[in-house]
Amino acid sequence: MPSAWGLVAGLLTASLLGWAVWRVFGGYPQAKEPSLALTARELAFLVAVADATYPEGGPVPPSGTQAGIPAWADRYVASVPRTVGILMRLLFFLMEHATLFFAAPGRGGRRRFSSLSSEQQGAVLEDWRTSSWFPRRLVFSSLRAILTMGFFSDPVVLRALHLAAKQIESPVVEADLLYPAIGAHRSTIAYGPEDLVAPSGIPLAADAPLHPDHAEPTQ
Amino acid sequence: MSRGVEGEVRVFAEYERDFTEEADVVVVGSGPCGAVVAHELTAKGKRVVLLEEGPPFTPQEFELDGALSMSRTMREAGLRTTRGTIIPTMQAIALGGGSLVNSAICVRPPDFVFEGWEEHCEIEGTRRSDLDPHFDAVEAFLGIAPTPDDVQGQRNLLFRDGCNALGIESEPIARNVRGCRGSGECFTGCRARAKQSMDISYVPAAIKAGARVLTSVQVQEVLTDGRRATGVRGQVVEPFSGRRSHRFRIDAKAVVLAAGCMATPILLQKSGNLANGSGQVGRNLQFHPGLAVLGVFPDEVDPGFGATQGYQSLAFLREGYKLETLWAPAGILAVRFPGFGHDLKKRFAEVPYAANWDAIATCHRSLGTVRPRRGASLDPILTWHFDAEDAQVLGGALYQIARIFFAAGATTILPGVHGVADEMRSLEEADVLRTRRFAPSDFVTASNHAFCTTRMHGDPAKGVVDPLGRAHDMDGLFLVDTGIFPRCTSVNPMFTGMALAHRSAEALADQL
CATH class of the missing domain: 3.30.410 (Cholesterol Oxidase; domain 2)
Incomplete structure (x- = not known):
């Protein structure tokens, strides 16, 4: 028979464990679309932190989620080496749950980041950004770097800032007669010596058409 | 054993089995220094095999998105950092090496830099005036202007x-640009094909002159016979995934390592701590923060x-x-x-x-080290203190x-x-x-200029190579990347590395 204290301690441990499991796994929305690398929990964190970092409106209107940051981050994590991807996911986990130790101001400040109010989320980010402890600033910088790279992958953002890439027809040079597309056989090279063109050297015009990936979609 | 087909490039899709080839010289790394050596030796009639771990990129494969571009063209997705003081530093994995994704800056360091080299590392014959003929040759070839x-x-x-x-x-x-259009896209690959990166300049010229260029091959060991380097061996690697498959061996009269100042020392360390009588392999890492x-x-x-x-x-x-x-x-x-x-x-x-x-x-006072990781990877463990x-x-x-x-x-x-x-x-x-x-x-800070990890020194007890890039402790082994700089260049290093490589190629050709 366990003693009464043992029973209390067991109940407390079980409660703590249950709470920890819920905090990490519970109450997250289902992902709307299948992801490449990230879980629904990680995407929920990215939605929250993307919009806290890039709220809707202002001179560059899209919010973080409207700019597609969570989907971009998913693609990015899928494209990097596995160990690097794990580090990024640890970074997301750390920021989602670090409120346990660095609480947001106000009521419920120790809830996970994605459950905080937008004011609390802003306060948490500011606390990390201005921390006197270099590793915390570095964590903030690393997270914000990922979010910023995602924000700038949005053609709407690029067009708003006049940074959309111009259309450039790549001239065929001698090297193009030697190398196939990555993964393909050299027999697939479509060019011959008759296709060779010297680079034009003509400066790109300010009103040159945009690259199809950055141009406004046509109806 | 096959002699291979002279004047040809081979890509990942074409490796079907293990293979062995032989050549006069095997060059490891197709970045600026390795490409110059491969071309110069081939032009002098030597049979050269140039090995590159990355694939050749075509303009259709350039990503406009900077981060996604880095994840394809850079080792460790472009997210490599040092321990100690954290500094991001990138190393390309592509035919042409860093020249595919750098901004093509070619600067000759002033005299005082080379005077500092001579004084610091007891070397001779490496003043600016000694190197100017080699700078001139590279400049003329690439149309540097x-x-x-x-x-x-x-x-x-x-x-x-x-x-x-x-x-x-x-x-x-x-x-090193011909016909720039001002797109500002040097770092993600020049869609205008104006930048004379090695993959569209020196490497095609080397192929035309008869070099065999094998891409998507990872060198894992330098082979030796007593005091002499006799070749390399490694494995075919799939682009981006890095999955290894067929094994290969290249036998050669001389081995030239141009894998960059981080991978070259690792190759030496993984090959039984080669050429390291001085204990300087992997030490003295410097950056331009x-x-x-x-x-x-x-x-x-x-x-x-x-x-x-x-x-x-x-x-x-x-x-x-x-x-x-x-x-x-x-x-x-x-x-x-x-x-x-x-x-x-x-x-x-x-x-x-x-x-x-x-x-x-x-930053001459800020030094670091390069050490290998476990396994076959050439990705380093870097430590550096600012x-x-x-x-x-x-x-x-x-x-x-x-x-x-x-x-x-x-x-x-x-x-x-x-x-x-x-x-x-x-x-x-x-x-x-x-x-x-x-x-x-x-x-x-960040820095993609890295040096000195296999430094040249007049005293074999204090350095890895002599001013011509010849290993002090090994015959038939040349190192020709920025690792051999005795100190940093104070200016962008690519041009200096190419000039030194040009000189090393002449010395090696005379020796063979």
């Missing part, structure tokens, strides 16, 4: 104007147009830094902006009015950039340094950059 004004763009020309207003010498950057300042002007600058790096000032080299203009993919550059939320978005709105200029510092005195130099450099910005008419600068204001609106406000005692951790 100053960036013309019509593709500079405002963000580069404003730097010139600011320097002129202050009486600071500046100059258009000489680059770089920092950028963003300046905002009252009128639109249109920073999306112009050469990626078009103007520079060498006026402060003796003080320990070089100033230059810099552009990068927007998402990468925007990482420099301080803050978040609506404040950050307001700052982004200033981007069309902004220019970005940077300093790279000579010396407090070296860090102080960067504060002075930032102040000079601030001066130039305000002299050019900027209304605001964003220094991007911890411990000072996020933005400064006058030179008086920026004075703190000159007077403050900065800690190394106040700066978020």
Whole structure:
């Protein structure tokens, strides 16, 4: 028979464990679309932190989620080496749950980041950004770097800032007669010596058409 | 054993089984130094096999998105950092190496840099005048020339104007470019095919002259017979996934390692600690830590147009830094902006009015090491410590950039340094950059210029190679990348590496 204290301690441990499991796994929305690398929990964190970092409106209107940051981050994590991807996911986990130790101001400040109010989320980010402890600033910088790279992958953002890439027809040079597309056989090279063109050297015009990936979609 | 087909490139899809080939010389690494050696030796009638772990990229495969581009063209997705003081540093994995994704800067270091080399590392015959014929040869081959004004763009020309207003010498950057269109896309691959990266310049020329170029092959060991290097062996690797498959061996009379200052020492260490009688393999790692300042002007600058790096000032080299203009993919550059939320978005709105200029510092006191990881990977464990005195130099450099910005008419600068204001609106406000005692951790620096991990030295007990790149402890083994620099160059290193490689190739050709 366990003693009464043992029973209390067991109940407390079980409660703590249950709470920890819920905090990490519970109450997250289902992902709307299948992801490449990230879980629904990680995407929920990215939605929250993307919009806290890039709220809707202002001179560059899209919010973080409207700019597609969570989907971009998913693609990015899928494209990097596995160990690097794990580090990024640890970074997301750390920021989602670090409120346990660095609480947001106000009521419920120790809830996970994605459950905080937008004011609390802003306060948490500011606390990390201005921390006197270099590793915390570095964590903030690393997270914000990922979010910023995602924000700038949005053609709407690029067009708003006049940074959309111009259309450039790549001239065929001698090297193009030697190398196939990555993964393909050299027999697939479509060019011959008759296709060779010297680079034009003509400066790109300010009103040159945009690259199809950055141009406004046509109806 | 096969002699292979002379004058041909082989790509990943074409490896069907294990293979062995032989040649006069096997060159490991197709970056600027390896490509020069492969071409020069082939042109002199030697049978050369050039090995590259990455694939050849075509313009259709260039990613406009900076981060996704890096994840394809860089080792460790471009996210490699050091331990100790954290500094991001990248190494390309592509035919042509770093030249595919650098800004094509070609600068000859001034005399005093080479005098410092001679004095510091007891070497002879490596003055600027000794190397000028080799600089000339590379320059002529690649069409290296100053960036013309019509593709500079405002963000580069404003730097010139600011320097002129202050009486600071500046100059258009000489680059290995023919027919630049000012797209500012050097870092993600030149869609205009203007940049004479190695994959479209030296490597095709080497192939035409008879070199065999094998891509997607990872060298894992240098083979030896007693004191002599006799070849290399390794495995075929799939592009991007890095999955290894068929094994290969190349037997050769000489082995040239040009795998970069991080992979070359690892190859030596993994090959039984080769050529390391001095104990210097993997030591003395130096960087040019770089920092950028963003300046905002009252009128639109249109920073999306112009050469990626078009103007520079060498006026402060003796003080320990070089100033230059810099552009990068927007998402990468925007990482420099301080803050978040609506404040950050307001700052982004200033981007069309902004220019970005940077300093790279000579940091002889800040040293590190390169060590191998477990397994076959050539990715290193890097450790580096940013010396407090070296860090102080960067504060002075930032102040000079601030001066130039305000002299050019900027209304605001964003220094991007911890411990000072996020933005400064006058030179008086920026004075703190000159007077403050900065800690190394106040700066978020980066550097893709890395050196000295297999340094040359006149004394075999203190260095790995002689000034011609010949290993002190091994016959038939040449090292020809920036690892052999005895100290940093104080300017962008690619051109110096190529000139030294050109000289090494001549020496090796004479020896064979």
